[in-house]
């Protein structure tokens with residue numbers, strides 16, 4: 273059997289693969305955003321003065337670092353509706369199940385990344401903020417979060433790239449993302465190479481785009497006056513074009 | 517009574533770490549315009565005491581009053597308890613603190629470092645605050661540095677920005693914890709000069725330092741710390757005179 277380029281290109285530019293890619297990307301973005309926010313609070317929980325909060329946060333991280341993603345997805349999609357009748361209703365789609373499952377997992381991983389990013393900030397920073405009369409949340413917002421972001425960008429970028437690929441696991445709960453779409457074509461035609469290559473091409477392009485975005489974000493956080501001028505010029509330029 | 521209350525008064529202040537007192541029952545007061553130099557061996561509790569005065573550490577005994585008003589603690593159901601971080605925030609605004617390691621915010625420009633406190637305390641419009649920053653920067657000899665970032669400055673410049681940042685809210689007292697100890701020797705002078713001019717303008721200051729010259733020439737009072745206690749408290753002329761106590765002499769021989 274040989275590789276049929278026309279099948280490959282047909283799949284690559286078909287609506288169903290594009291839709292699969294959009295599903296994968298939106299899911300990955302939503303999961304990542306939710307996990308960053310929830311993971312931030314979980315990281316604070318792990319440092320809490322309250323023993324119960326600290327214990328529960330640690331238990332959460334322990335649990336979701338241990339259980340494989342595939343197993344979580346299957347549990348949520350198949351087992352949860354048996355336990356909770358509301359999950360049997362139509363709103364509980366594979367997309368929502370995948371979002372839930374992947375977010376639960378990713379939150380645990382992001383909490384660890386954010387926790388070590390927070391720990392990397394010298395203690396004098398918080399001391400200086402407190403000495404200036406900043407209240408706790410104000411110090412977190414103005415002093416700790418910006419410095420945390422810089423440290424957390426590279427590992428979070430890697431997490432996100434992983435997440436784009438992880439969405440393919442949701443094909444087992446029949447989410448119509450890229451892998452599921454390709455697998456359906458394959459099961460009809462047995463043209464493994466063409467259809468799976470088309471799916472792989474999408475991942476390649478998507479991941480490459482995000483790697484470019486990641487290095488831009490890392491440069492943005494270099495904290496010197498030339499970068500700050502360049503960036504404000506860029507955003508000013510953008511505003512002017514919007515106004516025009 | 518209030519006119520006569522000391523600007524800052526610590527009474528029987530004790531601070532413990534892991535059950536061990538590192539500041540032991542210290543009483544100390546200072547009035548407007550006084551410049552106090554605190555000297556003493558490393559580990560004697562100087563920084564801890566300064567942090568307690570700056571309301572950055574809850575104390576385990578005694579009390580601190582600012583202009584006669586109890587700070588750092590509140591009355592709750594007839595008992596005195598440590599104030600919360602939120603309650604402390606406003607009291608801290610009247611006390612400026614400068615650290616050995618500068619602790620500038622690396623993600624902010626010089627101007628943003630200086631105006632942050634003004635912004636969070638809602639002290640003025642953005643353009644007013646920019647003006648304030650410019651005039652304070654002039655005071656510390658750094659006009660034109662407002663768009664620079666800390667990583668682009670020398671240690672001496674960073675420490676002068678840190679002083680400017682601490683001055684932004686118009687504190688009534690400035691606390692310095694070894695402000696020149698982290699600096700290369702050739703950069704010490706520029707920071708001391710800024711502190712000297714602050715003292716000349718009547719700023720109340722407490723300075724933990726090993727700079728004997730500064731203590732002699734700028735301070736109006738010199739204190740020796742040893743093992744969590746004040747063991748000497750004299751005008752500098754007497755503190756540094758040969759007829760001083762054994763303990764002070766031994767310490768000074770050690771530093772000089």
Ligand SMILES: Nc1ncnc2c1ncn2[C@@H]1O[C@H](COP(=O)(O)OP(=O)(O)O)[C@@H](O)[C@H]1O
Pocket residue numbers: 533534538556557558559560561562563564565
């Ligand atoms: N945050 C802390 N936790 C525990 N011990 C501390 C802490 N800060 C200071 N100490 C201890 O308290 C003592 C006094 O320290 P410090 O006030 O820094 O002295 P100095 O500034 O005179 O060198 C030292 O023994 C130090 O180890």
Ligand SMILES: [Mg+2]
Pocket residue numbers: 562563564693694
């Ligand atoms: Mg010290």
